[in-house]
Amino acid sequence: MRRLRSLLTDRLALGLLVLAALVLGMPALKPLFAAAFPALDRPLYEADGFLALTLDHLALAGGASLIAVLLGGAAGIAVTRPFGREFRGILDAVAAMGQTFPPVAVLAVSVPVLGFGPAPALIALTLYGLLPIVENTVAGLESVPEPVREAARGMGMGPGALLWRVELPLAAPVILAGVRTAAVVNLGTAAIASTVGAKTLGLPIIVGLNGSNPAYVIQGAVIVAALAVVLDAGFDRLAARLTRWRPNAV
Amino acid sequence: MISFEGVTKRFGAWTAVDNLSLTVAAGEFRVLIGPSGSGKSTVLRMMNRLIAPDAGTIRVEGEDIARLKPETLRRRMGYVIQSVGLFPHWTVERNIAAVPDLLGWPRARVRDRVTELLTLLNLDPERYRGAYPHELSGGQQQRVGVARALAAEPHILLMDEPFSALDPITRGALQAEMAAIHTATGTTIVFVTHDMDEALALASRIAILDRGRLVQSGTPLDILTDPADDRVRDLVGREEWGLKRLAVETVAERTRPGETAPGDPLAAGASLRQALAAMVARGTDRLPVADGQGRPMGALHLADLLRGPDRS
Amino acid sequence: MTRLRPIHNRVALLLAAMTVAAALALPFLGFAPNRLLSGKAIALGAVPGAGWSGAALLPVALLLAVPFLRPGRAVNALYVGAGVLAAAGLVWLAGQHAALLAAVASPAARTSFGAGFWVMEAAALLAVLDGVRRLGLGPAGRVAVGVLAAALIGGQFAAGHLDQLSIMREYANQRDVFAGAVLRHAALVAAALPPTLLIGVPLGIAAQRSAAVGRLVFPVLNVVQTIPSIALFGLLLAPLSALAAAFPGLGIGGVGPVPAVIALTLYSLLPIARNTAAGLAGVPEPVREAARGIGMTPRQIFWRVEAPLALPVFLAGLRITLVQAVGLAAVAALIGAGGLGAIMFQGLFANALDLVLLGAVPVILLAVAADAALKLASALALSRLGRTAA
Numbered sequence A: 001m002r003r004l005r006s007l008l009t010d011r012l013a014l015g016l017l018v019l020a021a022l023v024l025g026m027p028a029l030k031p032l033f034a035a036a037f038p039a040l041d042r043p044l045y046e047a048d049g050f051l052a053l054t055l056d057h058l059a060l061a062g063g064a065s066l067i068a069v070l071l072g073g074a075a076g077i078a079v080t081r082p083f084g085r086e087f088r089g090i091l092d093a094v095a096a097m098g099q100t101f102p103p104v105a106v107l108a109v110s111v112p113v114l115g116f117g118p119a120p121a122l123i124a125l126t127l128y129g130l131l132p133i134v135e136n137t138v139a140g141l142e143s144v145p146e147p148v149r150e151a152a153r154g155m156g157m158g159p160g161a162l163l164w165r166v167e168l169p170l171a172a173p174v175i176l177a178g179v180r181t182a183a184v185v186n187l188g189t190a191a192i193a194s195t196v197g198a199k200t201l202g203l204p205i206i207v208g209l210n211g212s213n214p215a216y217v218i219q220g221a222v223i224v225a226a227l228a229v230v231l232d233a234g235f236d237r238l239a240a241r242l243t244r245w246r247p248n249a250v
Numbered sequence B: 001m002i003s004f005e006g007v008t009k010r011f012g013a014w015t016a017v018d019n020l021s022l023t024v025a026a027g028e029f030r031v032l033i034g035p036s037g038s039g040k041s042t043v044l045r046m047m048n049r050l051i052a053p054d055a056g057t058i059r060v061e062g063e064d065i066a067r068l069k070p071e072t073l074r075r076r077m078g079y080v081i082q083s084v085g086l087f088p089h090w091t092v093e094r095n096i097a098a099v100p101d102l103l104g105w106p107r108a109r110v111r112d113r114v115t116e117l118l119t120l121l122n123l124d125p126e127r128y129r130g131a132y133p134h135e136l137s138g139g140q141q142q143r144v145g146v147a148r149a150l151a152a153e154p155h156i157l158l159m160d161e162p163f164s165a166l167d168p169i170t171r172g173a174l175q176a177e178m179a180a181i182h183t184a185t186g187t188t189i190v191f192v193t194h195d196m197d198e199a200l201a202l203a204s205r206i207a208i209l210d211r212g213r214l215v216q217s218g219t220p221l222d223i224l225t226d227p228a229d230d231r232v233r234d235l236v237g238r239e240e241w242g243l244k245r246l247a248v249e250t251v252a253e254r255t256r257p258g259e260t261a262p263g264d265p266l267a268a269g270a271s272l273r274q275a276l277a278a279m280v281a282r283g284t285d286r287l288p289v290a291d292g293q294g295r296p297m298g299a300l301h302l303a304d305l306l307r308g309p310d311r312s
Numbered sequence C: 001m002t003r004l005r006p007i008h009n010r011v012a013l014l015l016a017a018m019t020v021a022a023a024l025a026l027p028f029l030g031f032a033p034n035r036l037l038s039g040k041a042i043a044l045g046a047v048p049g050a051g052w053s054g055a056a057l058l059p060v061a062l063l064l065a066v067p068f069l070r071p072g073r074a075v076n077a078l079y080v081g082a083g084v085l086a087a088a089g090l091v092w093l094a095g096q097h098a099a100l101l102a103a104v105a106s107p108a109a110r111t112s113f114g115a116g117f118w119v120m121e122a123a124a125l126l127a128v129l130d131g132v133r134r135l136g137l138g139p140a141g142r143v144a145v146g147v148l149a150a151a152l153i154g155g156q157f158a159a160g161h162l163d164q165l166s167i168m169r170e171y172a173n174q175r176d177v178f179a180g181a182v183l184r185h186a187a188l189v190a191a192a193l194p195p196t197l198l199i200g201v202p203l204g205i206a207a208q209r210s211a212a213v214g215r216l217v218f219p220v221l222n223v224v225q226t227i228p229s230i231a232l233f234g235l236l237l238a239p240l241s242a243l244a245a246a247f248p249g250l251g252i253g254g255v256g257p258v259p260a261v262i263a264l265t266l267y268s269l270l271p272i273a274r275n276t277a278a279g280l281a282g283v284p285e286p287v288r289e290a291a292r293g294i295g296m297t298p299r300q301i302f303w304r305v306e307a308p309l310a311l312p313v314f315l316a317g318l319r320i321t322l323v324q325a326v327g328l329a330a331v332a333a334l335i336g337a338g339g340l341g342a343i344m345f346q347g348l349f350a351n352a353l354d355l356v357l358l359g360a361v362p363v364i365l366l367a368v369a370a371d372a373a374l375k376l377a378s379a380l381a382l383s384r385l386g387r388t389a390a
Helices: A002-009 A011-036 A050-079 A082-098 A103-114 A118-142 A146-154 A159-196 A202-210 A214-242 B040-047 B070-075 B092-096 B098-103 B107-120 B138-150 B168-185 B196-202 B220-225 B230-236 B241-247 B272-282 B302-306 C010-025 C052-056 C058-068 C073-104 C115-135 C139-158 C166-209 C211-226 C229-246 C257-281 C285-293 C298-335 C340-350 C353-384
Strands: B002-011 B014-024 B029-033 B055-060 B077-081 B156-160 B188-193 B205-210 B213-218 B286-290 B296-301 C029-032 C040-042 C110-113
Touching: A011 A050, A011 A214, A050 A082, A050 A118, A050 A159, A050 A202, A050 A214, A082 A118, A082 C010, A082 C115, A103 A118, A103 A159, A103 C298, A103 C340, A103 C353, A118 A159, A146 A159, A146 B077, A159 A202, A159 A214, A159 C229, A159 C298, A159 C340, A202 A214, A202 C229, A202 C298, A214 C211, A214 C229, B002 B040, B014 B040, B014 B055, B014 B213, B029 B040, B029 B196, B040 B055, B040 B156, B040 B188, B070 B077, B070 B098, B077 B138, B092 B098, B092 B107, B092 B138, B098 B107, B107 B138, B138 B156, B138 B168, B168 B188, B168 B196, B188 B196, B196 B220, B196 B241, B205 B220, B205 B230, B213 B220, B213 B230, B220 B230, B220 B241, B230 B241, B241 B272, B272 B286, B272 B302, B296 B302, C010 C058, C010 C115, C029 C073, C052 C058, C052 C073, C058 C073, C058 C115, C073 C110, C073 C115, C073 C139, C110 C166, C110 C353, C115 C139, C166 C211, C166 C257, C166 C298, C166 C340, C166 C353, C211 C257, C229 C257, C229 C298, C257 C298, C285 C298, C298 C340, C298 C353, C340 C353
Parallel strands: B029 B188, B029 B205, B077 B156, B156 B188
Antiparallel strands: B002 B014, B002 B055, B205 B213, B286 B296, C029 C040, C029 C110
16 A cells, blocks of 8 residues: 555656556557547557557667767766867857757758658757757866865876766766756657658657547657656656755755 | 975966975974965975976975876875865765775775774764765864875875864864874874964974975974064064963973962963963962873962073 | 967867868769759869859868967957858858859759758858857957858848759749748747746746745646647647637637647746746845835835846746747647748658758747847846846
């Protein structure tokens, strides 16, 4: 009983449960959609399995976010070291300006340059995801107090130990906020990427909108929304874990 | 233990340290003092190569430190700074264990050492071991900072104005603890301050710096009784000179053995300045003196305070 | 120190390397027999280089030299100038070559920018950014450089020099549709603004005054913000369709501009409410106390003290809202709201890449313009408070 209650108040566990039920159990809801939309011949999207669409969606959004974390993190670290300081200003400017570009427009513009399909979509999402990650990596590393750095050097930490043991853990909450922004944007843009030839959960939505089939639209939309809620809860959990040492940690 | 030979450091057009030669002997509590801009912090930070000199040689335990890897050198020395610089994401225990961890000490030894140090610095180990820095007061944070510097049993402890940001009561307590730690461990301590009272209270030898040059080097008593020039006299404080002079000597040194006097006894380890304060407060010119165990040692007379230092 | 270093500007060196690599390895232009087929590549080397065409590349050559010049004001000014002229010159060269090709090819043939053009153009613009920073130009100088670059490139559009490039051919075909789409796009963004302000600002004020309201409101708005736009449009479809079926006279439907404006409003509430609350929370307590102390009523305190002090943070929220709404309005084309997104998606669905650019590039320009305008407004609001923009 207590287990059940803790499950119901745990947004992440509950979200995962609902997500799994929707992804795996959507076919079981066919009668419901048939009843709600009696005018439709096909009340359930069956051209692709929802599990396969979800996995492809996650591969695109997650893959792009992961590559962006590695590249963006490396770039953010590089421009805060002495050897890369010269590139700091231009990187800041690009990151700030690039983030005003709407992600959907960036995705669209990538098609004439890179072509249709999942790979160009992955590149577009990665490039866009880089911006908040770079920006926050730099901001996070800069927020490390100078006395902490001096104490670390004074006790004999080399540049590597300083970075891995002190600077990155202290910057982690800020970096994580950037990763979160990138992941949330990528999750949404990946849905729209079904218009540029990537099979994702956006596909039932687009097909439904073009074919006036609201049932398809709703089926795609609820799974994407559930994914978003799970992602949000997951990042909340991670952020709480990374900030336990802070004064106002919950 | 530490020697500077003709060391110079410039920052742009400004010469922070100018052809300085200085020796710190093993076991000394050496205080570097001077006005701001005198180069005292620069001298300290050259000892662990946070700053590299432009000219001259610095040796630590006989070795030219320019030939050592900076990290290796620093792990052999403790380093305490005014702003403490505790790692906010680590517990007190992990902060203190930082250098032993870098040196690869076994876990059990590190844990014992943390307990020992927390006790030494009057922090209850069980209460504070798992705390994060933000949960501590400023004084407690600096206690942890000192414990962290002492963790790997360094032969040398470098302290850069460590207590300047603390309130007077906490500062006094930490000064007393540093004196006790110095006596107990025999660690060589180099301590930077701009506060002459602190220097006189702690130092076995003082080095006075001004504009990157050594003005005078000697024991607190030397500095008080034989100041090299007006700059030193200014630093010592012309008006309060007498009180400072009294502050560097203990009651035991002027006690008349065997005599008795009425009232609560003074501790033999108290300073003559404290003795004077007690006499004024109680309206008497004589006080009994007791040793550390409370046994009567003799008496101290007001007149004894007016004598010059005993040079016999 | 610099005497021993032949490279004086490593950023310029990287941009020069990008430029050379793009010039050698990537097509400068693409030439296709019609708008749907993919084109054959034309390298920069194949673009005739005599006379004025060669002169257009001179600033590019200057940019390549910058990394090796000893830095100073003159070199940095040259850096900025060469960057601006290179950006304009590359566009000019593309337009010139497109015109030459159009004179001999069939009317259906299309000349479009190639990947090499985009990389070189980006390198030139980044050189301008870097140079402006190194020169230490103030806001006025930066605006002047931006206006100069925009005038040099925009002037070529206006003068018809670029008419034979495929995106402009597409524009010529779609001129009326395009103008309508831009207006529709702006109208969608503008229509969401009144409800956003009417709901978001009071929510923000309430959240700042009562922590309980904040705890209730912000998590909900946060989750809304997290849900992808396309999914929110989908989720609104069912209830709005039902509403439309129940009350046919309302003019509401599951698709069209109305659900788009509703969704835009929902997304805009978070930045507006959050920044309203943050702006008010940033008003120093002693200032409030002083206002009370001289006998201001709560209403006077709000309008004369709190609101002006909170304005810069509020404007930052408005900027986020508007930039975000420009992008969301493009997605709203999928539910039939129209706007530039409609042109963009039409191009994607029909594999007409020029159409995609004709829709997407103005969306980016609109977002950048909204960002710049609101940044300017924030700077003005801040300078009125006697502070400098962060």
